[in-house]
Amino acid sequence: MIFVTIGMHSTGFERLVKNMDEIAGRIKEKVIMQIGTTKYMPKNAEYFRFKSYPEIQRLCKIARVIVAHGGTGSVITAIEQKTPIIVVPRLKKYGEVIDNQQIDFVDALAEEERVIPVYDLNNLENVLKNREFPPTERKNNQRLVNALRNYII
């Protein structure tokens, strides 16, 4: 199963939802999408707008691969469930977000090999055909936690 999630963003992500829905029509694998406030209604994939956080975690866990926007929540949730994540940054020029910082974020995570970046949606289907993705690991955040503990002491 491929799980698509675009986070709690107040703006939808038309490009990704439409593109993934078209892909869902061409492949055998099941596609479930969390579409938030996106206006496009998927025809081939199962979808919902929002669900409880444990339910999102469950879907992330059982998915073979996750396709997400470049938001911190989606990336953290995916990596926590040890599921590979393909990240498509939201872009300013399509009105999906107010600035292009998701590109920086995806770049930085891709450099650390923690996510698989897709900048051009035409490549998404090809990337999804991959059967094996490198494992994703969470980093230890002990240093930041320790620093905060010391500030608050």
Next chain:
Amino acid sequence: MKVAILVPSFSKYSGDARVAELQAKEFVRKGDKIAIFALEGDLSPEGVEIYKLGVAKGSLFERAYRLLFFLDLPKILKWLPKLKEYDLVISHLYPMNWLAYLAKKFYRIPYVFYNHGTNPPELFPKLYERIYLWLYLSLNNFTTKNADSAISVSEYARKELREQLTLESTVEYNKIDTTIFHRGINGSVIREKLGLGNAPVMLFVGRIAPQKRIDLLIKVFKLVKQRVPSATLIIVGKHTYDYYSKIVRKMCGSSVIFVDSLPHEKLAGYYAACDLYVTTSYWESFNLPLVEAQACGKPVVAFDIGPHKEVINEKGMLVEKGDLYGFANVCTEYLSQNRELELLPFYPTEKKTICLVCSHGGHLTELLQLSKAFDGHETFFITYDTVRTRKLRKKYLLQNIGRNPMRFIAVLPGIFKIIRNEKPDLVVSTGAEIAIPVFIAAKLFHIETIYLESWCRIKEPSHTGRLVYPLSNIFLVQWKQLLRMYGKKAKYVGEVF
């Protein structure tokens, strides 16, 4: 050779004087004729001539006098000609540099500046102190301009001198008097006098001053006592900042013993009486007491700052600057043989109420990754109303502000009311815009704030980050690259995930 050594205070209570005294003795042994010129002091080493110039009394007057020493023309005109007969002038600190500067200028007498470093102004909480130090630094700069050479007391001090005054120097580590500070001194005299019995004793020696961060030492000590309840802390030093002494004393329990500054001979007994020498100082140029404690055979624990790497021996341990839990952990290891103690968790030294602020999506996920940081404290959330946030334990749920200025104004009174009623000790936020009204309220109610720029901000600051930067006490980013977009306040200490 006739050598004049200039030092502001030639007193047996002063560390700089101890260094100057040893230097004088060394010259005497070599057969040189030595004179000490000091504003005040009570030391009188054999074979050394001592001239006391006099100083205004009272701590405030004294400081002002030292800073503006050059305005006291009668005194300068009286003492300057005396330097004419010397072959070399060594000046230990400002304001004595003035005499050396003028002697060089008018009589061409070789001038050696002995660099003990200068306290960094930013470590001082009060504005007038920072101004004082800034003036001190600039005058120090001016009066060392014509020095023929300079000596720094550590490699660290040498680098600082080069950066601050673009003055090159050679390193000569401070020497200590090993006839006074050595192994095998009987510590039981002091232990008995203070009624310490067999209690594990931590000792700090130094002025009770902001840059020494004695406030942090007391927090460390409180943590240590959670594991070693019988531990005692002795602080030996002169109280030079009334307000700071008040803060420090207010924090202390009964097991902190304050002792006024001591002459060297007595000090040695205190080093001998302790089990561990500790300092949480944020700035040093050499750290004489640390080295004296080591000479008396004691292990030391200190932050990894300034010259500490150069002066610490293999028995001691350095801890990352600011890591109080780590510091306390190391102290426990030294004070107790019981290795199981290290497995016990530390509790915060005081229970605080922390207001956690974030919007409902990724910002909340980021903040929840840090939950462990808030263990032992009371927390509540201010966030947006969604299915997910309704499940949080204690929370105030607001309507999403987004980029709507009307809604921003609409939530303000509610937020002020929450902050006024809850009176949190601290506000922590990972963004987004919901942090802005809360940080404004926190600022008005004098509540401390920590802002953590979102993990997704790599090169460009967020709008919220830019807006709350001036309002926040601690400002953290999660990528090093982002530091250059913010001011000096911004720090990178790791990431949430």
